[in-house]
Amino acid sequence: MNIVALVGSLRKDSYNMQIAKTMQERYEGQLNIQIADIGSLPFYDQDQENNPPQSVKEFKESIANADGVIIITPEFNWSVPGVLKNAIDWASRVEKVFINKPVMTLGATLGMLGTVRAQMHLREILSSPGVQARVLPPGGNEILIGLVQQKVDVKTGKLVDENTLHFLDDKVNMFIDFVKSV
Numbered sequence: 001m002n003i004v005a006l007v008g009s010l011r012k013d014s015y016n017m018q019i020a021k022t023m024q025e026r027y028e029g030q031l032n033i034q035i036a037d038i039g040s041l042p043f044y045d046q047d048q049e050n051n052p053p054q055s056v057k058e059f060k061e062s063i064a065n066a067d068g069v070i071i072i073t074p075e076f077n078w079s080v081p082g083v084l085k086n087a088i089d090w091a092s093r094v095e096k097v098f099i100n101k102p103v104m105t106l107g108a109t110l111g112m113l114g115t116v117r118a119q120m121h122l123r124e125i126l127s128s129p130g131v132q133a134r135v136l137p138p139g140g141n142e143i144l145i146g147l148v149q150q151k152v153d154v155k156t157g158k159l160v161d162e163n164t165l166h167f168l169d170d171k172v173n174m175f176i177d178f179v180k181s182v
């Protein structure tokens, strides 16, 4: 199953990027996860949307060709980081590549609430007319990783907290079934 991952942090030592890399390795047999380089996308500009820069074309093609998308994001000021919103905005215009695309969202923060506000915003964004993604339904499927600094290995940066990993395994299996059902 081919999956594109969007990571909402550009920071070199980003916890969210580390989780994306942990998932890439851990689910290798089940999922082929490619992490999109959303930091290389220019700011969305309506004047360019019909003939966008190459980086945008490639990004949109990668989503169009994927079986599903996993969004792994921190929360910035109670919402999604601008870099992630920018990527979704490009994808929501002309060829609307998110329409009916299965999407799973998760996120990690230093605080206890584990991106709950950001993910609530994200679900709204993903429901908007230009996006219309099929998001793994809530109701036990919210993956909110709070206090992430206590759940990663300080040397490797990899997610090592067993409870979180088992929860993630369960939700990834659910997402795989969801992708197959769409």
Ligand SMILES: Cc1cc2nc3c(=O)[nH]c(=O)nc-3n(C[C@H](O)[C@H](O)[C@H](O)COP(=O)(O)O)c2cc1C
Residues within 6 Å of the ligand: 009, 010, 011, 013, 014, 015, 016, 017, 074, 075, 076, 077, 078, 079, 108, 109, 110, 111, 112, 113, 114, 115
């Ligand atoms: C601009 C900015 C805004 C932030 N706002 C929030 C917030 O609203 N809620 C929260 O839990 N953490 C917030 N944080 C802290 C992040 O959880 C923390 O920086 C986290 O490590 C970012 O994810 P990363 O490690 O993947 O870069 C904010 C951090 C920054 C830099």
